[in-house]
Structure formats: C-alpha cells, structure tokens
Amino acid sequence: MAPKPAYRELTPAALIGGVLVGALLNMGICFAGLQIGFTIVGSTVAAVLGFGILRGILRKGSILEVNIFQTVASSVNTVNAGVIFTVPVLFLLGFEDDINYTALLLAAVAGSALGVMLIIPLRKQIIDFERLRFPEGTAVATILRSPGAGVEKSRLLIGGIVVSAFTIVMVKQKVWGETVDLGEIFGVPATFNLILAVSLLSIGAGFLAGRGGLVVLYGTLLNYWVLIPAALLLGWLPGDLGSTDEMLVDVSSLTSLAHGDAAATFFSKFSHFTSRHVGIGMILGGAIAGILLAAPALKAALASLKQGGSASGPSEEVSLTVLKIGSAFGLLLLLLATKMAGGDSVSWGEATLVMIAGGIWLWVAGLVVAQTTGRTDWSPLSGLALIAIAIMMGILGTDSSSIVPAVTVGAAICVATSMCADMMADLKTGYLVGSKPAKQQIAQIMTCWIGPAIAVATVVLLWKAYAFGPEQAGVLFERAQLAGGSTLEAYQNAGGTIDQLPEGVPKLGAPQAGALESAIKIVQSGDVPLGKYLAGALIGILASLLISPGIGVMVGLSLYLPFEYMAVFGIGGIIALLLSRWKGAHWTENKGVPVAAGLIVGDALVNIIYAIKDVAQSL
C-alpha cells in the first residue's frame, strides 16, 4: 500500500501558482490604477482563483495550501499600490532622464522586504491579542472554509456575492448612480452631508468591524456635520479656495450650497483643507499611544520570536535572527538606493540619515496601516507616503536635485506600508483557518521581491509606450515631433494632437501621482500644515490613552476618508450591533459573517473583471 501523502500546505504548486496569479493581477491592477486612480486589493480574487486552480484543476489542494497560494498572490500583487502612487510622479515632474532605474528597483525591493520583516513581530499583538477583524482577511477565510462549513453558510456566502456583484454591475453600467443623496430625498439642507455611496462592500466591511463601525460613524459625522460647518461659519476657508471655479459653489454662504455634484465637490475639497491633515495626525497619535499601551503584548511577542515560536512548538514564527538579518539587508538596500538615486548630490552621511529616518518612519507607518486595515479595511497610504516624502525632502533639501532620491525612498516606504497591510490581513486569514504563521511568513519572504520588480517595470513600460498624467497627449505629441517623419505622420493620422490622444492609446490620467505632484510642490513652497498634524496627534494620543487605543486611529481615519463610504461603513457596523442584540452574537457570527464576506468578495470580483476588460480594450 502506497504511503499516504502528507497534508499539503507550503508546496511548490502554491508558491508558483501564487506568483503567476499575483503577477497577472499586479500588471492588470497597475494599469487600472494609472487609469482610474485607485487600486484593488486582490486577496479575495486570489483566494477564489487558488480554489479554482489547486482544488478544481489540479484536484489536490487543501484549505491551508490555498491560504499559502492566496498569501503569495496578494503579496506579489499588492505592492503596486505603493509603486503607482509614487514612481509616476518622477515622470510627471520631468525627471525621466535623472531616474536611476536600478536604484528605483532596489528601493522598491528594500521597501517590500522591510515591510515584511518589520511587521512580523507585530503579528502576535495585532492578531492574537487585539484580535482586529481585518474585514477582507475574514472574508477570505470564509471563502477558504466554505467547502467544510456546511451548505447553509455556503449559500449565504454565495447570496452575498451575487447581490453585491449585481449591485456593482448596475453601478458600473450606470443603471444606478454611484451615490444616493439622502439629504435631497428627505429635504435636509445640503450643508449637512448625507450623500451615501452605493457600496455593499463598505456595508460588509462595516458589519465585520462591528462596534468599530460606530466609532467611524461618529468621526465621519464629527467631520462633516460639525467640523466643516463650524470652520465655514468661522471663516477659516483659505482665501484662494472660495473663488475658484472648481468649487462650483459660493462658499461664503452656508445657504447657497445646493444638493448634487456641487455639494459633493464642495465637501471633498473642503474636507481636504480642514480635516485631512488633522485626521492623519490623529491616526499617528492613536497608533503611537497604542504601541505604548501594548508594551506587555509586544514584550510577549518578542519573547515568542526569540524562542522561535511559542510553547506550542519551535516553528510557529520565523525566528528573530532571520528578521534581524532580513531587516539589515533591507536597510542596506535602502542606503544603496538612496546614494545611487541621488548621485553626487547626496553624501553618504545624508544617505545614512535617510536610511535611519526612513526605517523608523516605515515602521510607524506600517503599524498605522496594519491598525487601520485591521479595524476598517482602509488605510491612509497616500497621506503616509506624502509625509514620508516630506521627511526625506526635509533631510535632503527641497531643491530639484533632491526630489529624485526623496521620491525613490518615498516609493520604498509606500511599498513597505502596503506590504504591511496586506501581510497582516493574510496572517489574519491564516489565524482563522489555522495556518502556521511561519509558513506564511516564509512564503512571503521568498516572494516579496517579485511584486515590486513587476510593478516598477510595468509603470516604466507604460510610460515608454503611452506616457501618462494630465499632459499625456502633449507628451506623446512631443515625442512624435522629435521622432518626426513617418512617426509624426502616423500619430496625426490616428487623430493625435497636442491635446488629444490618438486612437488606440489608452487614457492614463495617473490621478494619484498628480495629487502627489501637487503635494511635493506644497512641500517645496514650505506650506506644510505641521500645526494641524501635531494638534491632531495630540488629540489622538489623549483619546487613545484615556479611552481605547482604537479611538484615535478610527476617528482619524474617518476624518481622512470621504463621507459617502465612511457613513455606509458605519451603517454596516450598526446593523451588526442591532442584529447581535436582537438575534444574539452567535446568530450574527454564523449567518451575518458569510453574507458580509460575500458582499466584499462580490464587489472585488466584479472590479477585477472590469479592470481586466479595460486593459483588454485598451491594448
């Protein structure tokens, strides 16, 4: 009789399959991110594909093997968020000829490695002790457990997927609007924002967050119903904002605000000027206070790593020695990348300072995104990247020669923070299905260099092929003019002008990079609102120390993100609490969680399908 094969967990099929699926998702989402301005986290899609490939096609996958597959695929894919937010800005600012591509690649790989190495010691505190929900991580675990969880839970999961997918298709096809203005329906003055997103994903994530949803709702109402009207009444609007056409409304009078797009634009822009910076400060303060409060748990986590695991066995976590060597290697890469990117304009002393400051900030930012993702599924990635670049420019100077090394290091930090959020969500999934953390960590360490390489290469290739940004047509026209002759003729024959893209060239507006470009210009002009950051941090620290470590982080996040999604997220939390009181915690867990997971999965699947469709149509 042939010996029974060992239970499948960390296998070559999971690693190779995960890398291949992650690479495809990475390229597709990079393209979509440059086009639409935001990226899609691919964990749920990777889990579904892992199921299909390992269990459906190869017919030998296990729940824990699919977990490794999904961990690898999402880690290879997810770093694109860090790359497409930062790297394109170098091209938009006209530094194409000054970019050291090797340095850029080294920096992105360093960021990815450091993100993994620095977040592993926090696993025990965030997942075991704080038990943060990680809505997407929980949704993925629900998918993985579905074959053995019984018919009823599977039906609820599929029901959630179908309802959510149908809703998002209706929105994408413009049958339904992206938002509903309840204020207009119920006759509430437009000054009190009641615009809600048609987003079942947000409801599902809020449901899984539970009580946390209430705190988010409080923060959102504080921002939009108290802070903005109060600041408006007090006349704190920057002088040059009210007069621009972009505002679409006369902000000098509260009563002039009309419902509809004008109100949405108003709230978006005003929130940016009043509360966004305070919100980021509050998140940072809350996270730092959380670390202080969690000192005993961190001590236990480090003790566990020193033992190479806990009492349950020697291989539960990657050893502290591996983490120390990996972190040292990552920091060395960051040092080299900084020096190579800056050339003669950056001394070794400055590069060392950048490495130290970058390493510290990367750890703080990683902790912040792990906390925010754990509590809500959202993270202030762009805000943290902006602060990172501002810190680097503070060290290297604000003149043009410093921008390339500053953005290069900023890219490393942005990649690291996106990696931290993804890895913690995957470890949460692993906790729920019972994976050994060490196996997930090894899989992620082995493959963490692949995603940044693919994302950087994709961005550079897209720039070379199509250019991107608000002036995309102008850049392509200039290139055609320089080439002259038949190239220019072909360009013009395809309908291309200085203002209009030729037929067949996809429009890649790179809106996130455009936002970072404006931010860099603000840093250069010295108008960084440091006072708002510090005041927000003080509130965050105080609230977290006095009440709960989560308060500062969650209220800060709701000051930072748009009302329409945060309010819907809060509604999800209220539904969970009401159901829990009405039907009991067990009922809510057994019936509600599969539905909520389905709502998240359905939305993610449809968004990925549309992204693939967009890429296919454009190429």
Place this chain on the structure above:
Amino acid sequence: MKYLAQLFFIGGFCLATVGAAGFSDPIEPNAMLMFGVGLALCLAGGILLRRAAHAEAHQKAADGLSEEGLAGAIAGIEQEVRTLLAEADTLDQHGLCKSIDAILQGSFFDVGSRNEDYMRVLGNATYTRYWDGFAVAERLLARSWSMAADGACEEARAELPGVLSNIARAGASP
C-alpha cells in the same frame, strides 16, 4: 456621572478637532482657544470615564468578566478539548469537523468575542498572560478543523494535543 463624562469627552473632542483644523499659517482666530478648551474638556471627560469604568469593572466581575471568570471559562474550554481528544479516534470526518466546530464557534467564540472587555478589566499585562496560550490554542484548533474538513483526519487528530497543551498553559498563567 458616566453620561456627564461622555458629554464632556465627546464635546471636548469635537471642540479640540475644530480648533485643530484652524492651525493654519497664521493660526486662525480662536483656534488655539477652542483647541485648548476642547483638550481640557476631553481630559476631564476621559478621567471621569476611566473612574466610571473602574466602578463598572466591579459590577462586571459579578458577570464573570474578571480574572477568576476568565480562568474559569478557560478551564471549561480545557475540559471540552480533553473530551474531544478522548473521543477523536472514534469520530469520522463529519463527526470530527462538527465536534471541533462546536468548540470553536461555542466556547472559544464566547471568550474571544469579549477580548476587549477582558483587556479593559484585567489590564494589558494580565490579559496578555492568559491570551497567549488561548490564541495559539484557538489557531491550532482551527488548523485541526481545516485538516478534518479536507479529509485529513489523522493530521487533524494529531493537532489536538497541541490545542490542549496551549489552553492548559493559558489556564495555568497566574
């Protein structure tokens, strides 16, 4: 007192946040005053809320939300795992999955879903001592369930002694 404390805290939080939004360059008129008063109200409300929480902790101790209550709940889980371990060899795949799930969704869920309350009432240091073993045991039991659901019953049974040793470690923490 609790409601007054909440009013102080929430009102102070709002006022301080509005004040913080006025920290432009130059600082808006009244922003500093609003921030300072807000922060003071926040501090007063927070301190009062902490006092109220301590008083509430005594009440909660009666509901089992105390160190003794947690130790008792963990001892109950330990007994359930012992019973499962003793019966595991006689259970088929479906029975094993069902028995493991009953403990995961039952006792582990009951204790785990109150983690924030335990953290608040026991304090971080005491909470961490109990929770280290509890969390490892919960994960290993989930691992056992996944293996049983995949039909790997032998491997699933082999994980159960690890679950028992960790939950026993949690119970023996003090």
